[in-house]
Structure formats: C-alpha cells, structure tokens
Amino acid sequence: xxRLRLGPGRSLVCQQAVELVTDYLEGAxxxxxxxxxxxxxxxxxxxxxxxxxxxxxxxxxxSITPDDLTPRMRSELIGLYRRWxxxxx
Amino acid sequence: xxxxxxxxxxxxxxxxxxxxxxxLAGKYQHTLLSMARGYVPSNAVxxxxxxxxxLGVLRGIDRFERRSSFRxxxxxxxxxxxxxxxxxxxRSVPVDGxxxxxxxxxxxxxxxxxxxxVPWADRVDDKVIAAKMAARILTAIDELPLHQRExxxxxxxxxxxxxEVCAILDISQANQRVLLHRGRSKVRQVIESEFGRxx
Numbered sequence: 001x002x003r004l005r006l007g008p009g010r011s012l013v014c015q016q017a018v019e020l021v022t023d024y025l026e027g028a029x030x031x032x033x034x035x036x037x038x039x040x041x042x043x044x045x046x047x048x049x050x051x052x053x054x055x056x057x058x059x060x061x062x063s064i065t066p067d068d069l070t071p072r073m074r075s076e077l078i079g080l081y082r083r084w085x086x087x088x089x
Numbered sequence: 090x091x092x093x094x095x096x097x098x099x100x101x102x103x104x105x106x107x108x109x110x111x112x113l114a115g116k117y118q119h120t121l122l123s124m125a126r127g128y129v130p131s132n133a134v135x136x137x138x139x140x141x142x143x144l145g146v147l148r149g150i151d152r153f154e155r156r157s158s159f160r161x162x163x164x165x166x167x168x169x170x171x172x173x174x175x176x177x178x179x180r181s182v183p184v185d186g187x188x189x190x191x192x193x194x195x196x197x198x199x200x201x202x203x204x205x206x207v208p209w210a211d212r213v214d215d216k217v218i219a220a221k222m223a224a225r226i227l228t229a230i231d232e233l234p235l236h237q238r239e240x241x242x243x244x245x246x247x248x249x250x251x252x253e254v255c256a257i258l259d260i261s262q263a264n265q266r267v268l269l270h271r272g273r274s275k276v277r278q279v280i281e282s283e284f285g286r287x288x
Contacts, residue, residue: 013196013199013200013201014196014200014201014202015191015193015196015200015201016200018191018274019190019191019270021270022266022269022270022273023266023270026251026266026269028262028266045205046202046205046206047202049205049206049208049210050206052210053206053208053209053210053277053280053281054273054277055210056209056210056213057226057245057273057276057277057280058245058273059213060213060219060222060223060226061223061226061227061230061241061245061246061276062245062246062248063219063223064223064224064226064227064246065116069111069114069115069118073118074111074114074115076140077110077111077114077118077140077143078107078110078111080140080143080144080147081107081110081111081147082107084144084147084148085105
C-alpha cells in the first residue's frame with residue numbers, strides 16, 4: 001500500500017496522484033499539495049488522461065436526465081397524487 | 090443560499106398542478122429508488138418507501154419553507170423513511186480513507202503506471218456512444234455500495250453540491266469526498282474496460 005503522507009518537497013508518483021484526483025477536483029487540496037499534483041501532471045505521460053477521464057465521467061453523469069418513468073410508474077405516481085388530493089379534499 | 094432549481098415546479102405543485110408533480114417524480118424517481126434500495130431488503134419495499142416519501146412531500150409541501158433546496162428536503166425525507174423501514178443504523182459511515190482505490194497492480198513498485206489508463210474520453214464526441222456510456226454509468230452507479238452510490242448519484246447525476254449531500258446524509262465533507270472518490274474510481278474503471286480502446 002502506498003503512503004499518501006507526502007514528505008515536503010518530494011515529488012508525487014502516479015499512484016499517489018490518482019488518489020488525489022477527487023480532492024483536486026473538489027478544490028480540497030492545500031495550495032502546496034495542489035502545486036505538487038499539477039507539477040506531477042505536467043511531467044507525466046499518463047496521469048493527465050486519468051484526470052480527463054474523471055472530468056468526462058462527471059460530465060456524462062450530469063448529462064443523464066433520468067426522466068425515464070415507465071408508463072406504469074407514472075400512472076402509479078399520478079394515482080398517488082390523486083388519492084392524496086381526494087383525501088385532502 | 091443558491092436559487093432552488095425546482096422553485097418553479099414547487100410553486101406549481103403548491104398551486105395544485107398535477108403535471109408539476111409528475112415532472113418532479115420523473116426527475117428524481119430513479120435516484121430515490123436507487124437510494125432506498127440500499128436500506129431495505131427488496132425492490133418492492135424500496136418502491137413503498139419511495140411512494141411514502143412522495144406522500145410526505147405532498148403532505149408537507151405547503152409547510153416547506155424553502156430554507157433548503159427542494160431536492161435536499163426530498164432526499165432527507167427519503168433517507169429518514171428508508172432508515173426507519175430498513176432499521177439500519179447509518180449514522181456511522183465506515184470509511185477507510187487511506188486505502189488506495191485504484192488497483193495497485195496497475196502500478197510498478199515505484200508507483201508509476203504499468204498499465205496506463207486506456208483512452209475513451211475522446212469518444213464522447215460521438216453522440217450515440219456518449220448516450221451508451223451515460224446509460225452504462227447509471228447502471229454502474231447502481232452497482233456501487235450504498236454510501237458511494239448515494240454520494241455519486243446525488244453529486245454527479247443530480248448535480249447537488251457537497252454541502253447539500255453532507256446535509257442529506259449527515260456526513261462530513263471529508264467523508265463525502267472519500268465516498269465520491271471511491272465511487273467515481275469504480276465507475277471510471279467500468280467505462281474504461283467497456284469503452285476504452287488503446288491508441
């Protein structure tokens with residue numbers, strides 16, 4: 001298992017960098033860690049692809065509009081609404 | 090507080106617009122079912138829990154004070170009902186934050202990629218492939234362990250903020266990030282293995 005406790009000044013390896021991707025995207029890295037993360041990516045042939053994929057994944061997930069109510073589910077929910085309305089009235 | 094993306098639908102629902110209810114249901118039903126399923130033993134019970142949550146929404150909508158977003162309120166109702174039906178204690182979310190989530194065998198002893206990520210992100214330009222990927226992402230999220238599934242669905246599919254998610258699930262920001270990281274990493278792996286093609 002790789003330690004994420006990073007000594008000051010030492011550069012990141014890929015395995016450490018990928019574990020920081022979410023914190024990086026969330027803006028949760030300290031400025032020093034962020035610089036080291038970005039420094040690693042600038043010189044790494046493979047990690048930028050990982051970050052690109054994470055961003056693509058988030059964009060794709062956000063593009064999903066789960067409005068795929070089946071007709072049955074839709075009629076059940078409308079039925080629920082109408083029953084509630086009748087009970088209220 | 091940010092503007093509630095459902096403000097207009099909520100107003101219409103209060104005014105008795107049935108279609109506003111159907112629209113809200115369409116928007117959230119999949120995520121509600123997916124979340125409920127993690128707490129209760131069967132799909133049938135999950136459906137009952139979700140129906141019960143919607144009933145809670147209808148009964149409470151006039152008293153909903155918009156101090157939170159509608160969706161935060163809705164998911165909070167769902168989680169409360171699911172917990173009471175499932176009787177699972179969920180206050181303590183187990184997180185072993187230091188364990189790496191990316192398969193260690195992909196790296197050499199020095200921690201450098203041995204099996205680098207296989208590109209797929211450029212394929213999203215093809216609308217048909219992007220739609221297939223999106224559909225697969227949704228099912229991959231549904232296959233995640235409960236807490237990861239909740240966080241990834243709420244953040245990435247529903248677009249909630251980390252603050253909203255922490256409030257709904259009663260977890261810390263750090264905890265939220267770990268769950269998000271684990272969940273996203275697994276979903277990325279699924280998409281890579283099914284859509285990646287070596288350069």
